[in-house]
Amino acid sequence: MAAVSLREVRKAYGSLEVIHGVSAEIADGEFVVIVGPSGCGKSTLLRMVAGLERITSGEVAIGGRVVNELEPKDRDIAMVFQNYALYPHMSVYENMSYGLRIKGFPRSEIDARVRRAAGILELEPFLNRKPRELSGGQRQRVAMGRAIVREPSVFLFDEPLSNLDAKLRVQMRAELQALHRRLGTTSLYVTHDQVEAMTLAHRMIVMNAGRAEQVGSPLAVYARPATAFVAGFIGSPPMNLVPRDGKLLGVRPEELEPCAESEANLVAQVDLVEQLGADILVHGTVDSTRLVVRLPASRKIAEGRLPLRFDPARAHWFDPASGARLDP
Amino acid sequence: MVENRRWLDILCHAVLIAGILAIAFPLYVTFVASTLTQDEILRVPMPLVPGEHFRANYSQVLSAGSHSGAAAPVGRMMFNSLVMALAIALGKIAISVIASFAIVYFRFPLRNFFFWMIFITLMLPVEVRIIPTYKVVSDLGMLNSYVGLTLPLIASATATFLFRQFFLTVPEELAEAARMDGAGPMRFFVDVLLPLSRTSIAALFVIQFIYGWNQYLWPLLVTTEESMYTTVIGIKRMVTGGDALTEWNLVMATAMLALLPPALVVVLMQRWFVKGLVETEK
Numbered sequence: 001m002a003a004v005s006l007r008e009v010r011k012a013y014g015s016l017e018v019i020h021g022v023s024a025e026i027a028d029g030e031f032v033v034i035v036g037p038s039g040c041g042k043s044t045l046l047r048m049v050a051g052l053e054r055i056t057s058g059e060v061a062i063g064g065r066v067v068n069e070l071e072p073k074d075r076d077i078a079m080v081f082q083n084y085a086l087y088p089h090m091s092v093y094e095n096m097s098y099g100l101r102i103k104g105f106p107r108s109e110i111d112a113r114v115r116r117a118a119g120i121l122e123l124e125p126f127l128n129r130k131p132r133e134l135s136g137g138q139r140q141r142v143a144m145g146r147a148i149v150r151e152p153s154v155f156l157f158d159e160p161l162s163n164l165d166a167k168l169r170v171q172m173r174a175e176l177q178a179l180h181r182r183l184g185t186t187s188l189y190v191t192h193d194q195v196e197a198m199t200l201a202h203r204m205i206v207m208n209a210g211r212a213e214q215v216g217s218p219l220a221v222y223a224r225p226a227t228a229f230v231a232g233f234i235g236s237p238p239m240n241l242v243p244r245d246g247k248l249l250g251v252r253p254e255e256l257e258p259c260a261e262s263e264a265n266l267v268a269q270v271d272l273v274e275q276l277g278a279d280i281l282v283h284g285t286v287d288s289t290r291l292v293v294r295l296p297a298s299r300k301i302a303e304g305r306l307p308l309r310f311d312p313a314r315a316h317w318f319d320p321a322s323g324a325r326l327d328p
Numbered sequence: 329m330v331e332n333r334r335w336l337d338i339l340c341h342a343v344l345i346a347g348i349l350a351i352a353f354p355l356y357v358t359f360v361a362s363t364l365t366q367d368e369i370l371r372v373p374m375p376l377v378p379g380e381h382f383r384a385n386y387s388q389v390l391s392a393g394s395h396s397g398a399a400a401p402v403g404r405m406m407f408n409s410l411v412m413a414l415a416i417a418l419g420k421i422a423i424s425v426i427a428s429f430a431i432v433y434f435r436f437p438l439r440n441f442f443f444w445m446i447f448i449t450l451m452l453p454v455e456v457r458i459i460p461t462y463k464v465v466s467d468l469g470m471l472n473s474y475v476g477l478t479l480p481l482i483a484s485a486t487a488t489f490l491f492r493q494f495f496l497t498v499p500e501e502l503a504e505a506a507r508m509d510g511a512g513p514m515r516f517f518v519d520v521l522l523p524l525s526r527t528s529i530a531a532l533f534v535i536q537f538i539y540g541w542n543q544y545l546w547p548l549l550v551t552t553e554e555s556m557y558t559t560v561i562g563i564k565r566m567v568t569g570g571d572a573l574t575e576w577n578l579v580m581a582t583a584m585l586a587l588l589p590p591a592l593v594v595v596l597m598q599r600w601f602v603k604g605l606v607e608t609e610k
Contacts, residue, residue: 072507072510079508081505087520089520089524098506
């Protein structure tokens with residue numbers, strides 16, 4: 001178990017800086033998700049914690065020890081890769097035990113650890129199989145098993161679920177949560193999927209273009225996005241951002257409701273209605289800005305003019321130039 | 329075949345049978361000739377059914393070579409050929425796999441320069457650099473030795489290039505996972521990379537074994553003692569010039585013997601060979 005500190009961490013390739021000084025404190029046992037669109041530097045940040053990328057400046061500390069110059073194996077961490085990176089020619093058992101064998105653990109200890117991890121992950125029947133004989137979900141579990149047997153003080157996950165199909169992803173998400181509850185190991189988890197981030201995270205770091213835009217619990221980030229970017233990224237569908245009075249007005253799709261023309265805060269031109277079963281999503285434009293409204297499926301909405309209202313107390317305002325949140 | 333059409337079937341078979349005849353018939357004639365006596369071969373037309381001297385001819389060449397040409401036993405030559413083919417095949421694989429490992433997985437100054445240096449030698453077959461190579465080998469006193477026979481042929485751009493291409497297809501995460509597991513570069517090489525390359529290694533072994541076995545020009549230059557002749561050279565030396573003098577039955581028997589080991593290697597390693605050329609296991 002260990003806390004992880006990122007202090008003004010920067011990464012530059014030559015003169016091109018891709019991470020512009022990220023700082024965050026991850027408490028012991030916490031599950032922190034780094035989320036952002038592709039190319040925002042979230043994987044690079046994780047790989048710097050892992051020791052697979054050099055840290056250009058700033059410090060990464062694990063358990064109070066600065067690890068900038070340490071090899072990955074000396075950082076007391078374990079990583080789960082997006083494509084699992086299982087050794088194709090080794091059996092599941094060999095894959096999971098490889099790191100321990102290198103470290104020279106006694107055979108009985110290795111066996112005990114592998115069997116325990118296999119038990120947790122329900123992998124016992126597959127220990128003698130090769131990775132290619134496993135399904136995607138099972139491979140994913142082997143990759144996690146390989147991390148678990150090392151009993152590291154920090155788990156690093158690099159988009160571990162993105163190669164799975166949608167249904168399996170939901171299931172593995174639940175298993176990951178259960179696993180974390182059981183092991184209580186500090187975890188850093190990178191994803192581009194904000195639903196994964198919302199459901200898994202104790203706290204999340206929302207990244208954009210190499211900067212941490214906001215660090216906070218999922219609900220706090222959802223309720224009070226610190227920037228227009230976070231507002232437009234978190235939530236499914238994300239917050240509507242409409243220019244108003246020289247500022248950016250942010251309203252969640254579920255905060256909008258149809259009303260009489262006289263009470264309307266906004267008037268949308270509806271061009272598409274999507275059925276989701278329980279809900280409908282109404283797509284339209286306000287002054288040539290796209291806008292989405294989430295309504296119960298019982299509402300009948302036709303294409304064309306739609307007056308909408310919202311509670312001004314639940315609206316968010318952002319500076320259009322800097323994107324920063326403007327509090328009234 | 330997409331469709332089943334009778335005339336197409338017939339055409340396909342005709343082409344295949346013609347191909348087999350073109351390849352198999354000369355082989356058959358060689359075999360027949362190796363079982364006849366000198367006189368029977370020179371008869372016109374030559375008989376096309378195997379004769380009765382199979383055992384006599386083969387034991388003659390294996391133990392004592394020909395009467396009129398080179399008198400070195402073919403058994404010895406086959407041993408020489410085997411040493412040469414194995415040394416070339418294994419040496420080439422060992423050197424090129426290590427060279428490609430360095431080129432793909434390590435960042436060192438002039439890395440690309442070295443790779444292209446190796447690559448450019450692809451364009452220079454043995455024959456082009458044969459005179460300087462001969463000079464070097466002879467100055468080092470390696471004529472008529474196994475080292476002289478094999479060493480100049482071991483450096484291989486082809487194999488290095490093939491291994492490099494294969495290593496580039498191995499996902500980078502595998503190396504990173506090994507690093508996380510605490511495996512050093514050599515450990516990764518031995519535990520992960522080599523097992524993954526085994527089909528490529530097998531395919532290369534087959535190709536290089538045959539390449540080594542069939543070497544002609546180089547052994548012709550560096551071997552002057554009969555005890556160092558390879559089988560291919562032995563055949564050449566048995567042909568003394570003039571049909572009357574050359575014991576074609578013995579030459580053909582030697583040719584058949586020369587054919588055996590490469591054929592065996594191909595047959596025995598066929599499964600691996602095809603796998604290595606077709607599939608990359610990842």
